[in-house]
Amino acid sequence: MVVPSLYVSLSGQMALERRLETVARNVANMETAGYRADEVKFDSLVKRPGKDPVTFASTGENYISRQAGAIKQTGNSLDVAIEGSGWLGIQTGNGVAYTRDGRFQIGVDGILRSIEGNPVLDSGNAPIILDPLGGPPEISKDGTIYQEGRQVGVLGLFSIPEDAKLSRTGNSGVIPDAIAEPVLDFAENGFAQGFVEGANINPISEITKLITITRAFESTNSMMQSVESIRQQTIRKLGEG
Structure with a gap:
């Protein structure tokens, strides 16, 4: 033996x-x-x-x-944290990916982008375009985006099946091996503007x-x-x- x-x-x-x-x-x-x-x-x-x-x-x-990470307040109008188990959709070089990193930036072309520069998508997987000169956006719980009181877009929130296998892309993005569906119920899901979700890691x-x-x-x-x-x-x- x-x-x-x-x-x-x-x-x-x-x-x-x-x-x-x-x-x-x-x-x-x-x-x-x-x-x-x-x-x-x-x-x-x-x-x-x-x-x-x-x-x-x-x-x-x-x-x-x-598992969700801790939420911290930033006060930045281009930061959002996700409430619930949904994911943001982003367009990457490898196709559509999903992330919980809600730190945004507005490009000179008006496209709302992730901190890594990937276009942020609406529920139909189309890029969201804002007015670069329209002032700070206001983002409601259901993802509706306003500039100067005018609706200019809606953030997509997606649900990934529990049994889907996830692979990594970028800093915090994932690509599932199953189709992610848009979230329609915002009673327990949604966005919190001015907050960011950290890593779900206990040091x-x-x-x-x-x-x-x-x-x-x-x-x-x-x-x-x-x-x-x-x-x-x-x-x-x-x-x-």
């Missing part, structure tokens, strides 16, 4: 390495507005069933957490995870060295016999 023990330990180290990568990425993005943390779902794999089954750790499956929790993973990796490495030492001793004794 010495060799299987080495393989089990190695599988554990591979899983820990993957978890370490996700935690490090989360720590690096703690201050990124609208960022959604990486998490890993682990399963065990039984590779040798029987009287003495050998269970290996899988490297895990990454997924993006949808203390992530630092604690880093320490725990590092210690687990060191412990597994120590065990592997012990198992290898036993294997070498066994080989020598068999050779002497």
